[in-house]
Amino acid sequence: TQLLEQSPQFLSIQEGENLTVYCNSSSVFSSLQWYRQEPGEGPVLLVTVVTGGEVKKLKRLTFQFGDARKDSSLHITAAQPGDTGLYLCAESLWGKLQFGAGTQVVVTP
């Protein structure tokens, strides 16, 4: 079983600032998904990355997948309070998801 490490564990920033969270593994990811989870709710899929070096954008969110497919990052530009949540990366393997520990992001007005 592959271990997904996320960093940092917690991030508190002011509205308008940028932030980056990371997801790493010692092994190659088959594919990687990023989710955001708000308190008391289930996680919501943001993006799936599959190809090494891939970059995907979702409005102010930019997702990168490392060339070697062992790491990924999520960058948020001009963060807003609505971006507050737990950001989780997860590897999908044979239809099963293994989640990282998550990065708790708090954006204050």
Next chain:
Amino acid sequence: GAVVSQHPSRVICKSGTSVKIECRSLDFQATTMFWYRQFPKQSLMLMATSNEGSKATYEQGVEKDKFLINHASLTLSTLTVTSAHPEDSSFYICSASHRFSRETQYFGPGTRLLVL
């Protein structure tokens, strides 16, 4: 599309009682459903995988006799926590995938269980 619901959203029960949580796929047929548990400030941990009409497959360390899973139809799976104890208090989340997109799971809103 691809909406998953859970019922109840939160439940409080006494120690020793059993609690049933329902997970429904509202607009698609879920060939596979998954049950996760999430403790405060922690990530989601997969408990079990169930395929419609088959016995559930439990992850290591999850007691199958304590967490009974039934997936009798393509739109409904239930998780029954039997003889619940305070340490079973947690956030239980289900997800569902369908045969045309096995790598994508659609998550329910979760059920908060508090055992007194």
